[in-house]
Amino acid sequence: MKTVRIGCGAGFAGDRIEPAIELATKGDLDYLVFECLAERTIALAQQAKARDPQLGYDFMLAARMEAVLPVCRERGTTIITNMGAANPSAGAEVVRRIAERRGLKGLSIAAIVGDDVMGLIEDGDFTVMETGEPVRSLADRLVSANAYIGADPIVRALEQKADVVIMGRAADPSLFVGPLMHAHGQSLDDCDQVGRATLVGHLLECGGQVTGGYFADPGLKDVPGLDNLGFPLAEVPERGPLVITKVPGTGGVVTPATCKEQLLYEIHDPAAYMTPDTIADFSNVRVEAVGPDRVQVDGATGGPRPDLLKVSLAYRDSFIGEGQISYAGAGAEERARLAADIVVRRLARAGVHTSEIRCDLIGIDALHGSRLSRDHNRPYEVRLRVAARANTLPDAQAVANEVESLYTNGPAGGGGATRATREVLSLASTFVPRHLVRCDVRMVVI
């Protein structure tokens, strides 16, 4: 019985590169997956593509491929990634150029297109799930509409012997479900097997978050070697329990506790985790340590795939202007509060239009508000942060200016002012019938 070895070389767009090299060279992998696409990332990529049709793929695609493509080719490891972002075909072209320059003859690259459903959404009659408003009401503020596509086109690409599969908005676990189902020759109609593969994907998709990242709490939950955190891999037999582990000699830990935290990460009802491939049931999952940095996981099941696909919509919302400044020593908190008061009054006096304003005292109440922060010891230094929402960039810039102006016009001893403004792309979602989303696999052979 074949055991498939599948690793995760990135859990977000800016993730570290060396752990993927470690996995590619020492992980003895059948598949190496790079999950680099958050909801907002694809909207930004869509804007980049609108400026230049050759762009819109992940900004670290070339760096990651340069790092792992030759060794993956040598070891027979297939790469699967959503780094195509808003432009998988252009991403595939980047991979092709790297492969040619590195002399990787015979390498097959598959670009999966079809998740971009902007045309369908613009012409159709859909409802924004969060607000109940028609999607049409977003009008020209709509920047992108991408359907979460599932494992099916990945399986098709692998059947055509792709060595690299590059796509856009797939559901994160589907990047793992595709290769696992293909490797075991299992049908996507085998619901429980899809549920099990979805569990593997869910545990691995955030990279270091299952190997000790986002976990350490000195004294309670110690993790060695976080500066050299190893990324995860799963050993998945055809059926039954599977093992989550990492490359020996790397930092981090894989324990039942790290796996439990990741099992519930971004999960709502654990008995109904919805993806394009299944509605998975993780409520009876069991985890057990079976060796150093080896955890056995079992018990996930799944139901039939949903008829509707979720679509992530991004739209131009507003601008945020932000400024920060620090105060120290006795009376630091009082001076920071006075400074906040000055900024709020100044914005009103200067006629700056803001729809929402927020003043945080970093070190005192910035993260969780005044009530949960009460009764804790006061710090020596306090940093004021003022953030406000505006409809125009100049108004957002005015917010940042007023904080900077505290240097010469505010309380005593204000130092280290910083300022920032940004356009806000907000997200919403809608659902479309699965049959309206057609995905194509485009193969290129070097």
Place this chain on the structure above:
Amino acid sequence: MKLRTIAHSRSGDKGTIINVSLIAFEPRHYPVIVGEVTADRVKAHFAELATGRVIRYELPSIGALNFVVHGVVGGGVTRTLALDAHGKSLSSALLEMDIETDA
């Protein structure tokens, strides 16, 4: 005692909904968190941060609870003015909760 002495936690976001897990370090402490950390208590604990309902899911097979917190103030990860837009630090806030136990 603080919750953090018997349990650990991780939080993640999906738009204006945040989930916060609570996992007992020892199986014997699972009944303690089931008894002490109700959805109502979590809703009151996060009152300043979220206005919607809190749903609790129980996972006895791994000794954990999962809280789904609706109506996060500020509009969620993409548009909020909050410093921690994702609510990733909320796990630490939950672990500050005081509980009664001699287990």
